[in-house]
Amino acid sequence: MAFRPMVGLEVHAQLLTASKMFCSCPVKFGSEPNSNCCPVCTGMPGSLPVPNRKAVEFVIRTGLALDCKVSDYCRFYRKNYFYPDLAKNFQISQYDEPLTYEGRIDLAVNGEPFSIRVRRTHLEEDTGKNIHLSDGRSLVEYNRCGVPLMEVVTEPDFTSADQVREYLVQLRRLLRYLGVSTANMDEGAMRCEPTVNLVDEAAGQATPIVEVKNLASFKAVHDAVSYEIDRQHWCLENDAEMQQETRRWNETEAKTTVMRIKESADDYMYFPEPDLVPLTPEREWVEEIAESVPELPLARERRFVEEYGLPQYDAEVLTEDKQVADYFEAVAATCGDAKSASNWVMGDFTHLLHESGQTPDTCKLQPENLGKLIKLINETTISSKIAKDIFPTLFEQGTTPRQLIEEQGLAQISDEDELGAIVDAAIEANPKAVADYQSGKEKALGAMVGYVMKETRGQANPGLVNQILREKLSE
Amino acid sequence: MPEVTLDEVRHVAELARMALSDEELERVRRELNRIMDYFAELQQLDTEGIGDTSHAIPMTDVYRQDEIGDSLPAAKIVQNAPDSIENFFRVPTFMEEE
Numbered sequence: 295m296a297f298r299p300m301v302g303l304e305v306h307a308q309l310l311t312a313s314k315m316f317c318s319c320p321v322k323f324g325s326e327p328n329s330n331c332c333p334v335c336t337g338m339p340g341s342l343p344v345p346n347r348k349a350v351e352f353v354i355r356t357g358l359a360l361d362c363k364v365s366d367y368c369r370f371y372r373k374n375y376f377y378p379d380l381a382k383n384f385q386i387s388q389y390d391e392p393l394t395y396e397g398r399i400d401l402a403v404n405g406e407p408f409s410i411r412v413r414r415t416h417l418e419e420d421t422g423k424n425i426h427l428s429d430g431r432s433l434v435e436y437n438r439c440g441v442p443l444m445e446v447v448t449e450p451d452f453t454s455a456d457q458v459r460e461y462l463v464q465l466r467r468l469l470r471y472l473g474v475s476t477a478n479m480d481e482g483a484m485r486c487e488p489t490v491n492l493v494d495e496a497a498g499q500a501t502p503i504v505e506v507k508n509l510a511s512f513k514a515v516h517d518a519v520s521y522e523i524d525r526q527h528w529c530l531e532n533d534a535e536m537q538q539e540t541r542r543w544n545e546t547e548a549k550t551t552v553m554r555i556k557e558s559a560d561d562y563m564y565f566p567e568p569d570l571v572p573l574t575p576e577r578e579w580v581e582e583i584a585e586s587v588p589e590l591p592l593a594r595e596r597r598f599v600e601e602y603g604l605p606q607y608d609a610e611v612l613t614e615d616k617q618v619a620d621y622f623e624a625v626a627a628t629c630g631d632a633k634s635a636s637n638w639v640m641g642d643f644t645h646l647l648h649e650s651g652q653t654p655d656t657c658k659l660q661p662e663n664l665g666k667l668i669k670l671i672n673e674t675t676i677s678s679k680i681a682k683d684i685f686p687t688l689f690e691q692g693t694t695p696r697q698l699i700e701e702q703g704l705a706q707i708s709d710e711d712e713l714g715a716i717v718d719a720a721i722e723a724n725p726k727a728v729a730d731y732q733s734g735k736e737k738a739l740g741a742m743v744g745y746v747m748k749e750t751r752g753q754a755n756p757g758l759v760n761q762i763l764r765e766k767l768s769e
Numbered sequence: 770m771p772e773v774t775l776d777e778v779r780h781v782a783e784l785a786r787m788a789l790s791d792e793e794l795e796r797v798r799r800e801l802n803r804i805m806d807y808f809a810e811l812q813q814l815d816t817e818g819i820g821d822t823s824h825a826i827p828m829t830d831v832y833r834q835d836e837i838g839d840s841l842p843a844a845k846i847v848q849n850a851p852d853s854i855e856n857f858f859r860v861p862t863f864m865e866e867e
């Protein structure tokens with residue numbers, strides 16, 4: 295069979311602005327019902343929406359990062375429909391003049407590269423929330439109504455559920471890097487709706503396009519797309535009827551069911567929003583925004599492998615969060631040892647960050663000081679054991695490692711005479727180990743090294759202790 | 770200018786959630802056609818080289834800065850609602866569409 299999947303994706307992301315899209319109500323969650331509302335976001339007659347410049351900037355920034363063109367003229371439209379999640383019976387959205395359009399993103403799944411064309415990124419307002427009661431009534435509140443919402447729409451270029459998931463993972467990372475959205479799906483800050491059908495290009499045939507809703511996680515999106523591809527194949531093979539429809543993903547039963555059939559009532563009667571004047575983003579502003587686009591996570595990941603010689607895994611983990619990646623680079627720059635910097639940042643540092651609920655930007659430990667700590671280990675001023683021991687204190691106090699080591703008298707002992715005397719005592723105290731070593735049991739050295747470490751509270755330079763021990767024992 | 774048909778009136782009425790009787794549909798059809806006559810007059814104007822115009826005032830790029838201002842007390846927001854409870858609007862249950 296020559297039918298292949300053709301999947302497109304619509305992703306909505308709430309933007310991280312302080313105020314709503316068209317009014318100055320706060321974007322705040324968990325407030326009392328209808329307490330972050332005003333005449334504009336509840337659609338009172340005579341109120342006048344005014345667009346939030348920051349939200350427009352965020353959409354342009356995202357569009358540029360996705361290689362889109364920026365419109366030099368675009369308008370908001372009214373999307374009319376009857377549903378009480380918007381008080382005014384229409385949503386302010388964009389129609390055939392999106393803010394940015396015709397972009398692309400290059401990705402890979404299991405080393406197989408693929409490209410997705412981005413049709414558009416546009417701006418609209420989020421809707422309110424409904425609670426359906428069992429008594430035949432519903433409660434509605436509009437705190438979320440009017441929160442800036444960005445829509446990123448791809449062309450139907452995905453050919454597998456794995457590609458869809460990879461795109462979502464990368465898009466989420468991108469949105470976080472750009473600082474435009476938390477992109478948390480479980481909080482509803484990022485939502486996605488795939489469209490799925492099968493095409494046979496040679497035969498000029500295609501199955502009707504199905505839109506899937508109710509997807510609350512990347513896994514749900516992946517599984518629903520995969521299910522829908524299989525279902526449509528099954529329908530083809532069994533001559534079962536298919537139609538253009540919206541289907542709902544049922545997580546517990548792991549299948550999609552019909553939600554509604556597309557019909558002529560799906561006519562949103564779009565027309566230009568008369569209360570909002572057109573946007574013509576001026577060139578200097580767009581250039582300014584372009585300059586604010588940081589190195590993108592995928593490019594940075596590749597650079598970490600090439601420039602620092604890091605394993606792919608490290609590069610991926612470090613670039614997941616921009617602050618972490620920035621922190622790592624500052625540590626590596628100070629100590630000149632990228633792999634150690636990576637180990638420390640991914641290991642002890644991340645561990646303490648999570649434990650204390652801080653971020654790299656808010657924690658007291660400056661990356662330069664972690665870099666210096668690594669340097670002290672590499673110069674054998676302190677052992678890595680001691681470094682690990684004092685790290686929690688460093689993290690908490692943010693002092694320089696040298697200061698802490700001096701305060702606590704923790705500098706590694708690398709004085710040969712001083713160590714020589716302790717090594718002599720170790721030999722004296724371990725006659726059996728000496729005999730074992732001399733009869734060829736290399737491991738027996740450990741007992742004597744352990745003695746020295748104990749005597750010096752772990753401050754002896756282990757390499758030097760080994761060396762002195764061997765010298766003395768071969769005398 | 771093509772005539773507005775009864776089917777078109779029915780479609781628009783459905784979109785507007787208006788239940789019209791057969792007489793009303795016919796009356797609205799006639800009225801809409803009279804309105805369309807005015808557009809026919811406008812159609813005679815030479816609009817070569819003029820883009821579609823949605824605003825009568827030549828103004829673009831009006832923004833507000835991303836600053837928080839005062840919202841209304843929740844009680845005020847729901848005060849005109851036919852039914853509300855604990856500052857929620859209360860409405861007859863509607864089908865979950867999107």
Ligand SMILES: [Zn+2]
Pocket residue numbers: 314317318319330331332333334335336440
């Ligand atoms: Zn408001």
